[in-house]
Amino acid sequence: IPVTILHAGSYKEDCNSYWAQGGVIYRNYRLKKKEEEGGGEDRVHPNEEDGMSQLVDTPQSLVNDIRIASGYTSPLSRSDPIEECTYSSHLFQNNNHSSSKMGRTCPTSGVHWNEDAAWKLACEGPHRIRQLLLGSKDDGHGETHGCVVPFDRTTLPTSGEDDDNDARVEKDGTEDDVLSLCLEASHAAPRIIHHADCTGKAITESITKAAAEHPLIDFVGDAVVTELIKDDSSGGSSGDNAMVIGANVLDKRTNQSTNYYAVHGVVLASGGLAGIYQHSTNPLGFNALGSSVGLALRLEDQTNNNSRNYNGGGNGITSDLEYVQFHPTSLYLPGEARFLLTEALRGEGAILRDAEGRPFAKEYHPNGELAPRDIVARAVFSESQKLVGGGSYGEYVHNAYLDISHRDANWLKDRFPSIDAHLSSRSNPMDFTKEKIPVIPAAHYTCGGVTTDLNGCVVGDVSSTNGSSSGWYRNLYAAGEAARTGLHGGNRLASTSLLEGLVFGASVGEMVAGVGGDASDDAALEGREKVMETMHMARHAIEHRLVMEQHGVNGSGIAASSDDRITNEATAILAHLKSLMWDNVGVVRTPSKLEVAVSELGAIRDQADRMWEERHHGAAAGWEVAALRDAAYAGLAVAEAALANRVSGGAHYVELDEEHSSVDVKEQDSDDEDDVVVARA
Secondary structure (H helix, E strand, C coil): CCEEEECCCCCCCCCHHHHCCCCEECCCCCCECCCCCCCCCCCCCCCCCCCHHHECCCHHHHHHHHHHHHCCCCCCCCCCCCCCCCCCHHHCCCCCCCCCCCCEECCCCCCEECHHHHHHHHHHHHHHHHHHCCCHHHCCCHHHHCCCCCCCEECCCCCCCCCCCHHHCCCCCCCCCEECCECCCCCCCCCEECCCCCHHHHHHHHHHHHHHCCCCEEEECCEEEEEEEECCCCCCHHHCCCEEEEEEEEECCCCEEEEEECCCCEEECCCCCHHHCCCECCCCCCCCCCHHHHHHHHHHHHHCCCCCCCCCCCCCCEECCCCEEEEEEEECCCCCCCEECCHHHHHCCCEEECCCCCECHHHCCCCHHHCCHHHHHHHHHHHHCCCCCCCCCCCCCCCCEEECCCCCHHHHHHHCHHHHHHHHCCCCCCCCCCCCEEEEEEEEEECCEEEECCCCEEEEEEEECCEEEEEEEEEEEECHHHEECCCCCCCCCCCCHHHHHHHHHHHHHHHHHCCCCCCCCHHHHHHHHHHHHHHHHHHHHHHHHHHHHHCCCCCCCCECCCCHHHHHHHHHHHHHHHHHHHHHCCCCECHHHHHHHHHHHHHHHHHHHHHHHHHHHCCCCCHHHHHHHHHHHHHHHHHHHHHHCCCCECCECECCCHHHHCCCCCCCCCCCHHHHHHHHC
């Protein structure tokens, strides 16, 4: 199947995954339960079932860790543990397609979590890692497609303090070179494989190189998707929604629009929307501006005859958008962009301290620094608000720091070279091996997104003459941070994001190709038959569309030199939007601030739409307007979902007290006032 990868950046590796520091979840085949009597504790081979029951790190263990982190407080539905397998429909706990929001709602936190998505990740994850990222030395198949990621390794037996907890297990000395496994917050076992503190870079470079060398994969750079193209004759028949047949693409270099058609479908994989916040760990550029969410919402508008009836993130084409995760520890230097300080630092023993050196994390949760991210983020945020040192009203001293200076300096620099390089390269260098580092939460990850089933097919409410029901958007898929499978609930467990992209991205590929999966899975077979039928319909629709374009209808080719005035206006409005999100839809939210956000973001979205529509009447709107438009749709959807949900859970924290709703919190307010003034002007 020919694949075209459209990427907004100038180079192939320009994506959020490239900047992931921590690692990717694998499985610890070395750490075993202590037995009452002696016995061998050798490493278990990944392809052997004997001894799997003795492992500490099981699929059930990972699923439970995901559940706890998600904010879902009820127990697991599955009582019978299962081992690594293809997670087929006959194993599903919640296979209810009458609702696009598969899973269960927690009666305490209101978090909607899909246990089946977690079981799929835990049961299929280790295989996908071996299939796509590891070489034969680790029982992998990476050599077959040219992708073997250089993950860090360790020598066994080990007994030092930096041995990734391998010393807990007796070794026979025969296996002297294995993958290094580290512990991260809220994980029950050290199961994270990594490449120093730049795992995303190592994975992205390896897998992109392999893809670029594949004869059926083409990359198109500087390509901004501005609209999904649906077949005008398709609709809500047979319980399904619109059929997507391609995308309209803006070339950033020429400012020309072109239609790209796809018989086999379109996959939304542009990442999340945390970049629409003023302070974010995401890279600059076109990353993390909510492009997939914006495209999906506009498709929903078209399908519903442009009736903008947003449901606060309910059962529409997007879900759970209020759950934006704020990473607890980004580098806090006023006037500078936030820089991520990976979760792995706390996994390796870093301590959160206030300005006077007092450790404070355990005052907020028994697990302290290793508590779920949402709890740690609010702890850091809370401490950062406190007046310290006897300062008078309005005089603040930063009050939240990360300290790992008690670990060996040489080991720290080897383990976290990217962080060391960033800190030491500043005009006023900082040394994290000797001093505590100022930290603050920053927008990091989107737990919700475009609603999909476990095969990556986009689902949502279908409008028809008979009312509204749930169905598929045919030929449209989503994977990775762009998608909402229900895996994360209200808060993401550390290092699940890269594995999620592998597991659910692979499922999309196999669904489209009609391969893989469980041959006895009737539901999967039915789904594949449906996909094949849709492809035949899409081919005819595309052929008809191409004939129309030859006669000047719905064609490509809109081009104009971008106007600096319009570009500057779009850039200023986007800066204002980011400040608006940070000030009103941040770590701690109030109904009154959310109402302000919804009102202002609605106006910004309408303005962005007008600016883009003027392009079709000769105005020279460029990619900056496209970026603003995506961010406006995504931002409004987040604010509406947050306003509609008054129950605090996971990363969505609402303060309902009237006295708090009227108090401006300094750290949550924008510290770049000049940007706000320019934007509002």
